[in-house]
Amino acid sequence: MLIKIKPGWFLPEHEATPESVFSNRRQFIKKLGLASISGAALLSGCGKIQQEQVRQNLEAANLRGLSFTPNPKFTLDRPLTSESVAATYNNFYEFSSGKEVWRNVGSFNPHPWSVEISGMVNNPQTLAIEDLLAKMPLEERLYRHRCVEAWAMAVPWIGFPLQAMITQADPKPAAKYVKFSTFYRPNEAPLQSKGYPWPYTEGLTIEEAANELTFVAVGIYGHELPKQHGAPIRLVLPWKYGFKSIKSIDKIEFTDQKPATFWNTLVPSEYGFEANVNPNIPHPRWSQATERMISTGDRRKTLLYNGYGEYVADLYNI
Ligand SMILES: Nc1nc2c(c(=O)[nH]1)N[C@H]1C(S)=C(S)[C@@H](COP(=O)(O)O)O[C@H]1N2
Numbered sequence: 001m002l003i004k005i006k007p008g009w010f011l012p013e014h015e016a017t018p019e020s021v022f023s024n025r026r027q028f029i030k031k032l033g034l035a036s037i038s039g040a041a042l043l044s045g046c047g048k049i050q051q052e053q054v055r056q057n058l059e060a061a062n063l064r065g066l067s068f069t070p071n072p073k074f075t076l077d078r079p080l081t082s083e084s085v086a087a088t089y090n091n092f093y094e095f096s097s098g099k100e101v102w103r104n105v106g107s108f109n110p111h112p113w114s115v116e117i118s119g120m121v122n123n124p125q126t127l128a129i130e131d132l133l134a135k136m137p138l139e140e141r142l143y144r145h146r147c148v149e150a151w152a153m154a155v156p157w158i159g160f161p162l163q164a165m166i167t168q169a170d171p172k173p174a175a176k177y178v179k180f181s182t183f184y185r186p187n188e189a190p191l192q193s194k195g196y197p198w199p200y201t202e203g204l205t206i207e208e209a210a211n212e213l214t215f216v217a218v219g220i221y222g223h224e225l226p227k228q229h230g231a232p233i234r235l236v237l238p239w240k241y242g243f244k245s246i247k248s249i250d251k252i253e254f255t256d257q258k259p260a261t262f263w264n265t266l267v268p269s270e271y272g273f274e275a276n277v278n279p280n281i282p283h284p285r286w287s288q289a290t291e292r293m294i295s296t297g298d299r300r301k302t303l304l305y306n307g308y309g310e311y312v313a314d315l316y317n318i
């Protein structure tokens with residue numbers, strides 16, 4: 001994503017390392033006639049050595065397995081993205097403006113953790129993540145994910161509907177929006193010392209927040225979230241562009257004011273508050289008609305609401 005005031009360290013995705021490295025490497029390999037090298041490994045930036053590093057990195061993270069029930073309602077129209085690709089191609093600007101977030105999360109310590117629920121609610125509370133995990137029945141959902149940068153993946157999240165937390169908090173009738181914030185820890189997140197409007201914030205209308213699709217993830221691929229995916233707790237909104245799915249949440253606030261959000265504050269002309277996936281509304285600098293799957297490189301047609309219209313179309317009047 002490109003911002004108007006462009007610091008030297010900031011690059012939009014298609015100019016950033018992974019993309020340029022991939023295309024240069026692809027040209028290079030073509031020249032050498034090595035086209036037989038796995039397209040998937042190439043596109044993910046995962047040569048054999050990196051695959052091994054990723055595997056070791058995930059193992060070293062010692063992620064706890066979670067018990068959950070698969071929710072058969074949410075199935076996919078495309079193959080699942082491999083874990084090693086999803087875990088090495090992330091957006092998490094607190095740690096990196098490129099995709100190699102997994103290499104920069106070493107100092108981040110998401111344990112212990114709690115989430116403060118405040119604002120226009122009858123039951124303000126601070127929930128320790130351990131208590132939440134013990135209390136909430138966990139389910140697994142296979143969801144498509146679409147980044148505004150036109151890449152996509154499909155992954156198995158573990159968590160619970162946000163609605164369960166909303167019911168507990170018991171919002172007052174005046175609450176019209178829900179605001180979410182990520183931690184602010186410049187000592188653990190190197191880019192929080194740079195001039196972005198930290199902490200990262202996002203927002204939903206109360207109707208969007210209560211929608212069946214709106215999911216709070218505490219795990220992925222059978223275990224707790226690795227740091228690069230937003231440990232220990234994040235939002236997953238599969239019908240909206242990925243930047244709405246805020247990671248590592250520590251505050252949820254109910255309010256009657258539309259919350260200021262991170263990307264909308266930086267570049268209002270490019271990143272709206274609603275940000276629903278829509279192939280017919282181009283980003284000001286690129287088309288949104290198609291998307292690229294990060295594991296295989298397949299190009300697919302973008303689906304309106306990322307294919308989730310049956311759940312969310314009645315929230316909007318387009
Ligand atoms: N706190 C925070 N949350 C964030 C981001 C971020 O930079 N910081 N990036 C967003 C974007 S643009 C995307 S596409 C998704 C990526 O999620 P993933 O890395 O787990 O695939 O996280 C979203 N949540």
Ligand SMILES: [Mo]
Pocket residue numbers: 091146147148149241242243
């Ligand atoms: Mo994104």
